[in-house]
Amino acid sequence: SRVGTPCGRGSSLSAMPKTAVLKKPALGAPKPKETAVRKPAQAPRPKEAASAKSAKAKAQAKAKAKAKAKAPAKARASQVKPAQTKPRPATKPAKGSVAKRPAQARESKVSGQRRLKQSAFPADNGPSLRWQRSVALGDLLDRNAIASVYKQMHFSDVVGDRPWAFDLTGIKKGLLRFGEDVAFQAEILGTESADGKFFEWSWAQRGIPSELVQSAQALRSGQGLGGNDRLPPEFMESQISMACVTGTELATVACGLLGAACYFHGYLEGADTLVLLVVDPEFPLRVPETAxxxxxxxxxxxxxxxxxxxxxxxxxxxxxxxxxxxxxxxxxxxxxxxxxxxxxxxxxxxxxxxxxxxxxxxxxxx
Missing domain, CATH: 3.30.1450 (Beta-lactamase Inhibitory Protein; Chain:B, domain 1)
Known part of the structure; x- marks a missing residue:
């Protein structure tokens, strides 16, 4: 046979010097004793040991399975499972029970607003949660709703589509103007938050002059209530979730209890909405009804x-x-x-x- 050489020409093994042929096995081959020790003749022994161990493990597992099958049900039930590292998924509360919410969910996310009192109306946590108004407030709303809407229809006829302005701290404090020719004295009942989540009474807010919160204070003290009427808890809470009651509904009741002419919402883009109560005695009244x-x-x-x-x-x-x-x-x-x-x-x-x-x-x- 022929093999390649560094110069690229072929040569035969017989033509090569004998010393070259004898030196190769002498340098590369191990000694006879080392060859006998390192040969893979004993390599199967670990495999045999492993197979023996696996066979023993299988036999033990089979014996345990038979013992478990023969064991009574009580013995099997007494075995305690290892503790789970992952938390179990939340389950729905039983019917009639109240699900507990995390404490941080009760905090208002509205900037500049006070926290809701935990004993009254917690913060709204989502569209699925609806807090009902109190029975006392519901009765007052029933008795004053239609009359208030009737007043608002007349108020709309008086002011029309004129632009509005309200003097909060100026010389003409509390003056609600519509255009250049219509103006009435008004007070601040409260404010609705810009995101529409909370109503806050004016008496609970800083920066509002005391003379402009008289109507809100009157409701808080129970003015206008009859002998059988109960003071709604909403009148005593500084801040209320609008999922429970809106500023419009509170203004509707205020118009009836305090004999106000009407109410007005002062909308400001990106800011809280003013809920004003018109208390001007000079407000033009409706003439008696005719056919x-x-x-x-x-x-x-x-x-x-x-x-x-x-x-x-x-x-x-x-x-x-x-x-x-x-x-x-x-x-x-x-x-x-x-x-x-x-x-x-x-x-x-x-x-x-x-x-x-x-x-x-x-x-x-x-």
Missing amino acids: GDALRVSTAIQHTLALEWVENHTLALDSFMQSLSWEIHAEGDVRKYVLEWGRIAFRMEFDRQGKLRQMDTSLVPT
Whole structure:
């Protein structure tokens, strides 16, 4: 055979010097004793040991399985599983129980706002959480909702679409202006946060002059409440979640309890919304209702009930009609409201839950 050489020419093994052939095995081959020791003849021994160990382990596992199968159920149940390193997923609370929330969730995220009192209305944690208003406030809202909407309709006719301005700390403090020709004295009931999450009463805020928080303080002290009325807890809390009650609903009740002419929302882009109460005695009042005003009364009723603020329709309509000095005639589920001198009559039917089912308007024959 031929092999390659460094010079690229072929040569035969027989032609090579004998010394070259003898030196190769002498230099590269190990001694006979070392070759006998290092040969892989004993390499299978670890494998045999490993197979023996695995066979023994299999036998032990088989014996344990048989013993476990023969063991009674109580013995198997007594075995304690090792503790889990991962936390178990949260489970839903049982029906009727109250799920606990982390303490940090109760803190208000609104900049510049105080924390809600933990005993009253916790902060809203999401759209699925809805805190109901108190029963006392719900009753007051039922009795004053329609009358307040009726006042707001008149207020809209008076001011129109004029731009507004409010003097907070100037010379004409508390003056609410509409354009250049309309102005009324007003007080600050409170503010709604820019993100629409919280309402805060004016008496709980710094920087508002004391003379502009008189109406809010009056509600806090229970002014305007009747002998059987209870003071709503919302009147005593400095800050309320608007998932419970809005500034509009509180202003609606304030108009009725304090005899205010109307309320006004002063919207400022990117800032808190002012909820103002118009308390000017010079505010132009409505003339007594005539036959032509039946549409205004009907619109106020339908608009208020469409807001779904009112729970007791019968109470709401009775209170509204009494505020307009209308006579009330009740026959079972049918109630008739008559303004005798104006010859206007409303006939209303209610269902068993007290909800308005049908309303008809007519003129009383002379």
